[in-house]
Amino acid sequence: MTQNKTYIKSYITIQNNEIVLNGNSVFKIEPTDFADFSKQAYRNFEMQYPKFFKMDALSKLAFLGSELLLSPITSTEQENNIALVLANKSSSLDTDVKYQESISDKENYYPSPAVFVYTLPNICLGEISIRHQLKSENSFFIFDAFNTEFMSNYSNILLNTNKADVVLCGWVEYFNDNYKAFLCTISTEENAKYTNETINTLYNK
């Protein structure tokens, strides 16, 4: 396989009530829960996408990160071949536990399709695809910790086999109000800004 060098275009980290874009803090509030933090972040960036409020927490987390990375580089005028390659540790367990509670007690049995649909980790990929009209490659992986080697290898394969022009790659972990998102965009277009950085060094920054 022709191994073209690939470059990180932009990256974003969301954790501890703060959003850091390309190394700069762009949004930070006093400690609060994720529901409140995500709502305030949405309002702060004037996102105007009411479907956001129907999403589960994992999708909200992935949505917020991808919104700031993809909005500047996508356009409704043309096709955007941006692949989505995300991973985490807890899959959709936060919503799985809530759904399980809705069926455990036979006296209080209320399974909801609106909750059940979020009991799959790749639903967040669908949400991002719909938002940015990405008819592109997407896959969700599970690891016990962010496997930066696998994720960057897999992203490079998609770029080097022309299955994608850009890859949005990263880690979106959410369980029980504990969250961390790290997302970056990668392409073969040279970017002098991050020549020596890798997903691994940026994630651990």
Add this chain to the structure above:
Amino acid sequence: MLREIYITETNCITPLGFDVESNISAILRGDSGIQLHSDVSLMPNPFYASIISNEKINNAFAKISTETKYSRLEKMMILALEPIIKNSNVELNSKTAFILSTTKGNVTALKDNSEESFNSAHLDVLAQNVADFFKFQTQPIVVSNACVSGILAVSVAKRMIQSELYDNIFVVAGDEVSEFVLSGFNAFQAMSELPCKPYSKNRTGISLGEATAAILISAKAKNAKIKVIGDSSINDANHISGPSRTGEGLFRSIQNALKEAQIEANQLDYISAHGTATPYNDEMEAIALTRLDLQNVPVNSLKGFYGHTLGASGLLETVIAIESANQNKLFESKGFDEIGVSEVVNVIEKNEEKNIEYFLKTASGFGGCNTAVVFEKVKHELH
């Protein structure tokens, strides 16, 4: 030049049998794993599903291990992998990867409130348990992408071997019938009251099923059963729980996979489709196939034999389709009677002989995902 990719070993654990041969015999006889079950621990009312008996799983597992720590699904996955790992003689070193594909894994563990049980509901823990049984040296890779997981795992493995990161990849896929998924599909009103009837006029929804399947994907052609020549997984970008009305994601996935395979649509001899038997899914598939001019290619859904086995379905159906190609036999699309999609599709009504050189496997799922993979029969040289 990219490396060529082969599938050299296959196996499956289903209600129709615990190896490929017994599954094919059952399909040729017209048996189905779908039965009526009355089990209030799973559903308040009787329901049709394709379920493996616990006794069969435990008896088979006892022949390979005396360990008692494994969950039911872990046993089913180990049973699928064990003979092919042994038979392949592939060394489990740093060039041999392990991919596990599932949607819900050990989700039944959530019924128990203990921390230990909660831990085992994690998909990476499931994968590590299975990996450790066989002593894989590389970190397991879990693919969890709704109902395309099983076939997407084949694409992921192909891509990883092409990039020369690995020479061999064992793939296992599995999901169980649980109260969790039964109640969820029932809440969606997506369950059929009778055994499912893919592409039929009177289809009303899915029957759920459980199974595991395993394959070895390799860069080596020795003992190859089939060659993997093109693949693509494109999102609909339309709706998280409903398929696209135009079949856009599936259409593009098939188009890309054919392009990579460097074959024309009219060279396909057979399509192993998704065919869940929900009104919208089957209609969407018919539209995508017609848009690609594939309406005359024989197509089946194996859901009438196995039910919808979720994250296992794509891999299980690939294992069966490989036999179809190598035996030059088209298997009936069980449950089909009168065509019930708006476009013409050539649904296989009875088992028949047909030379199969190229076939296509497709799947679609929640989140708007779709996957298509094209396979080519291996021409073994005579000595």
